[in-house]
Amino acid sequence: MPLVVLCGLPDSGRSRRADELRRALKAEGRPVTVVRDADVLGPGGPAALAEAYSDPTREKELRAALKASVERGLGPRAVVLLDSLNYIKGFRYELYCLARAARTPLCLLHCLKPRQRAPGPREDGRPQAGAAAGSWRPKAAGPEHPREDRESPAEGSEEGPGSLASRLQGSPSSKALFREERGGVGVAGPRAAEDLVPEPPEPGSPEPDPGFPPELLEALAQRFEAPDSRNRWDRPLFTVLGPEEPLPLAQIWAALFESQVPAPHQATQSQPLSSTNFLHQLDQVTSQVLAALMEAQKTAVPGDLLALPGTTERLLFTRPLSMAELSRLRRQFISYTKMHPNKENLPQLANMFLQYLGQSLH
Numbered sequence: 001m002p003l004v005v006l007c008g009l010p011d012s013g014r015s016r017r018a019d020e021l022r023r024a025l026k027a028e029g030r031p032v033t034v035v036r037d038a039d040v041l042g043p044g045g046p047a048a049l050a051e052a053y054s055d056p057t058r059e060k061e062l063r064a065a066l067k068a069s070v071e072r073g074l075g076p077r078a079v080v081l082l083d084s085l086n087y088i089k090g091f092r093y094e095l096y097c098l099a100r101a102a103r104t105p106l107c108l109l110h111c112l113k114p115r116q117r118a119p120g121p122r123e124d125g126r127p128q129a130g131a132a133a134g135s136w137r138p139k140a141a142g143p144e145h146p147r148e149d150r151e152s153p154a155e156g157s158e159e160g161p162g163s164l165a166s167r168l169q170g171s172p173s174s175k176a177l178f179r180e181e182r183g184g185v186g187v188a189g190p191r192a193a194e195d196l197v198p199e200p201p202e203p204g205s206p207e208p209d210p211g212f213p214p215e216l217l218e219a220l221a222q223r224f225e226a227p228d229s230r231n232r233w234d235r236p237l238f239t240v241l242g243p244e245e246p247l248p249l250a251q252i253w254a255a256l257f258e259s260q261v262p263a264p265h266q267a268t269q270s271q272p273l274s275s276t277n278f279l280h281q282l283d284q285v286t287s288q289v290l291a292a293l294m295e296a297q298k299t300a301v302p303g304d305l306l307a308l309p310g311t312t313e314r315l316l317f318t319r320p321l322s323m324a325e326l327s328r329l330r331r332q333f334i335s336y337t338k339m340h341p342n343k344e345n346l347p348q349l350a351n352m353f354l355q356y357l358g359q360s361l362h
Contacts, residue, residue, distance in 0.1 A: 002256035007086040008111030018083040033073040040065035087224045096233035107255040114242035285349045313354045
């Protein structure tokens with residue numbers, strides 16, 4: 001099933017977003033598996049997490065464990081949410097290849113921390129009462145209320161000029177209602193923060209990202225590789241700013257359950273299994289052809305067509321061939337053939353090798 005990669009610094013509210021998306025998916029009857037750093041680090045708490053990101057070797061082991069957990073979670077039913085920093089684009093590319101090999105959709109949710117602003121007449125430095133809430137369906141048509149204190153979305157985001165919003169708690173949230181209104185409208189206009197109903201935290205929900213030392217936060221921010229929707233492994237990309245920005249649930253739903261599954265390519269496909277004696281026969285046949293060729297060219301003159309035992313093809317003899325040159329061509333032929341094993345080619349290996357020699361020598 002689909003994979004959602006959450007990306008953001010430790011103080012961006014990423015874990016709260018992951019829990020919000022998990023609740024919304026469960027409300028639609030979708031089983032969800034959340035993979036977090038704490039799941040693979042074991043006991044130790046925030047100190048162990050900060051230590052892991054302070055040591056390059058331990059951080060590499062942590063990423064490998066996260067990737068293995070995601071690979072195990074990609075099954076036929078569950079949606080996998082990867083809640084981690086995911087700030088290295090090379091690691092996001094590995095996750096993209098993992099999803100493509102599993103033939104499942106992927107989307108990226110980038111969580112940004114809003115800039116610090118001085119408290120004004122309407123701002124006292126605390127979050128608004130209506131923190132993040134969203135719906136799988138667009139909001140019903142009505143008067144729009146501009147938000148004066150809203151930050152613009154980050155560049156590269158695939159969100160529109162506004163975000164979807166409706167009351168999540170106390171309102172029907174079903175796929176039927178979502179399908180009823182999703183056809184014509186993709187993104188609703190901006191709206192006031194007072195239109196949102198605060199949702200109480202669910203018991204057992206994860207706490208915000210643990211505190212990191214200031215010097216570690218600064219180091220992570222400096223080496224953070226922001227996602228870019230122009231990269232195929234970073235799209236579809238959804239960016240949310242601060243706790244007041246509602247999740248674009250309708251677009252996420254379309255990306256996960258209505259988009260076309262990317263076709264796997266050779267880099268993400270396992271090589272076909274060969275028979276147990278394929279390589280042995282390949283080595284034996286090519287050795288016999290070389291031995292017969294070295295013997296036949298002792299009495300041959302340029303222009304002769306050499307007929308070798310076990311083959312129906314003929315090799316045009318133009319010059320004497322050294323064993324070193326023939327051995328190099330034999331290694332090349334074996335390297336290519338073992339990457340594309342086929343039991344049906346076993347009787348034709350000698351002819352295939354002779355054809356390869358004829359094309360490579362002339």
